[in-house]
Amino acid sequence: MTPAFELEGETATTHHTNSANNGANDNQIGFKSRVSVIGSGSWGSVAAKLVAFNTLNLSSFHDEVKMWVFEETLQSGKKLTDAINRTNENVKYLPGIKLVKNVIGDPDLDNAVKGANIMVFVTPHQFIDNICKSLVGKVRSDAEAISLIKGMEVKIEGPCLISTYISEQLGINCSVLMGANLASEIAEEKFSEATVGYGKNREIAEQWVQLFTTPYFMVTPVQDVEGVELCGTLKNVVAIAAGFVDGLDMGNNTKAAIIRFGLREMREFCKLLFSSVKDDTFFESCGVADVITTCFGGRNRKVAEAFAKNGGKRSFDELEAEMLQGQKLQGVPTAREVYEVLRHRGLLELFPLFATVHEICSGCLPPSAIVIYSEKKPRLPV
Numbered sequence: 001m002t003p004a005f006e007l008e009g010e011t012a013t014t015h016h017t018n019s020a021n022n023g024a025n026d027n028q029i030g031f032k033s034r035v036s037v038i039g040s041g042s043w044g045s046v047a048a049k050l051v052a053f054n055t056l057n058l059s060s061f062h063d064e065v066k067m068w069v070f071e072e073t074l075q076s077g078k079k080l081t082d083a084i085n086r087t088n089e090n091v092k093y094l095p096g097i098k099l100v101k102n103v104i105g106d107p108d109l110d111n112a113v114k115g116a117n118i119m120v121f122v123t124p125h126q127f128i129d130n131i132c133k134s135l136v137g138k139v140r141s142d143a144e145a146i147s148l149i150k151g152m153e154v155k156i157e158g159p160c161l162i163s164t165y166i167s168e169q170l171g172i173n174c175s176v177l178m179g180a181n182l183a184s185e186i187a188e189e190k191f192s193e194a195t196v197g198y199g200k201n202r203e204i205a206e207q208w209v210q211l212f213t214t215p216y217f218m219v220t221p222v223q224d225v226e227g228v229e230l231c232g233t234l235k236n237v238v239a240i241a242a243g244f245v246d247g248l249d250m251g252n253n254t255k256a257a258i259i260r261f262g263l264r265e266m267r268e269f270c271k272l273l274f275s276s277v278k279d280d281t282f283f284e285s286c287g288v289a290d291v292i293t294t295c296f297g298g299r300n301r302k303v304a305e306a307f308a309k310n311g312g313k314r315s316f317d318e319l320e321a322e323m324l325q326g327q328k329l330q331g332v333p334t335a336r337e338v339y340e341v342l343r344h345r346g347l348l349e350l351f352p353l354f355a356t357v358h359e360i361c362s363g364c365l366p367p368s369a370i371v372i373y374s375e376k377k378p379r380l381p382v
């Protein structure tokens with residue numbers, strides 16, 4: 001079997017700024033890669049389970065997979081990390097599913113990434129800023145990262161992909177993995193597929209495929225980091241729109257129309273930010289398949305449905321806290337971030353669905369506006 005991730009040269013990262021060595025000279029015969037998963041929500045726990053299944057079977061990896069846990073005290077008074085390590089189950093975010101035994105929860109971020117040359121980032125996107133800042137100078141300079149995070153950062157300077165942000169903050173290469181991946185279904189080992197988006201190095205992509213693939217999880221590499229990541233990010237905005245339609249009992253045809261408008265705006269937005277984005281990417285799992293699954297079975301859809309049923313009178317924050325038990329919605333902040341990008345560029349009227357979703361979420365328009373304005377150009381000013 002090809003040794004994974006441990007070679008200098010072609011497979012090693014070309015970024016070396018900002019990072020401590022932290023064991024980066026371990027590249028020698030017999031060196032084994034060490035994996036750290038940063039995040040332990042529902043998808044974070046499933047990602048750890050997938051990876052840990054493979055590290056047990058791949059001789060080029062240490063068996064143990066460290067999983068950073070944002071520490072919480074459970075209603076029982078016990079710490080979440082202790083519960084995970086005692087029961088081999090994330091009792092809060094993935095109850096009823098046994099992780100593989102070699103997943104070890106660690107509430108200390110520095111300790112969780114210590115010595116890791118393979119880093120899997122999988123937290124809600126609103127927390128990545130603080131996480132990266134506290135990791136600066138603490139990761140191996142030869143580490144390879146992958147982001148499973150669906151979202152983006154919008155700074156004063158403009159929009160920034162999470163993978164780019166991780167790469168720039170930590171000085172390491174970062175690929176992405178996105179797809180039609182409802183965590184609860186993959187946790188139960190129901191067949192799913194996903195897309196790895198990579199930059200220049202195909203070998204790195206193959207290594208990620210090897211690390212994530214299981215008999216029930218099929219991973220396909222695509223050389224289009226931006227397209228893959230933006231699909232995963234933007235589909236959450238479409239999911240909110242689909243939830244509004246469900247909450248208003250508008251039926252399947254309306255929902256299909258909203259999905260089509262959404263896909264079209266996803267493609268236009270991707271190409272607006274990155275002309276390199278490929279049309280084929282939209283036909284991968286990260287594209288149309290993720291839009292479908294999220295618009296039928298996702299959390300964004302579910303909470304948006306409740307928002308519309310309540311006529312927009314109960315806030316998303318309130319509904320999220322009540323309905324998701326600590327899980328986080330990405331669609332509402334992403335709709336705001338997309339809106340900021342479009343407003344800044346004077347392009348709101350070209351993206352009526354995206355703009356309307358944010359205006360409904362922020363209370364400027366009623367949920368019923370989703371069909372009134374989503375296909376109208378030019379749009380009414382608010």
Ligand SMILES: NC(=O)c1ccc[n+]([C@@H]2O[C@H](COP(=O)([O-])OP(=O)(O)OC[C@H]3O[C@@H](n4cnc5c(N)ncnc54)[C@H](O)[C@@H]3O)[C@@H](O)[C@H]2O)c1
Pocket residue numbers: 039040041042043044045069070071072093122123124125127148149150151181182183184326327328329330
């Ligand atoms: N859940 C899914 O089905 C799914 C599938 C594919 C992709 N994703 C994406 O994966 C990413 C992670 O989502 P998830 O579902 O694993 O998380 P989640 O929504 O299930 O859980 C929220 C997580 O955030 C943590 N948290 C809370 N406050 C925090 C803080 N201040 N700092 C750091 N962490 C904090 C919690 O401990 C918990 O681990 C998101 O970008 C999401 O869009 C999720």
Ligand SMILES: O=P(O)(O)OC[C@H](O)CO
Pocket residue numbers: 150179180181182183239290293294297298299300301330
């Ligand atoms: O439950 P959601 O809406 O966060 O969507 C989960 C996944 O992203 C679907 O692929």
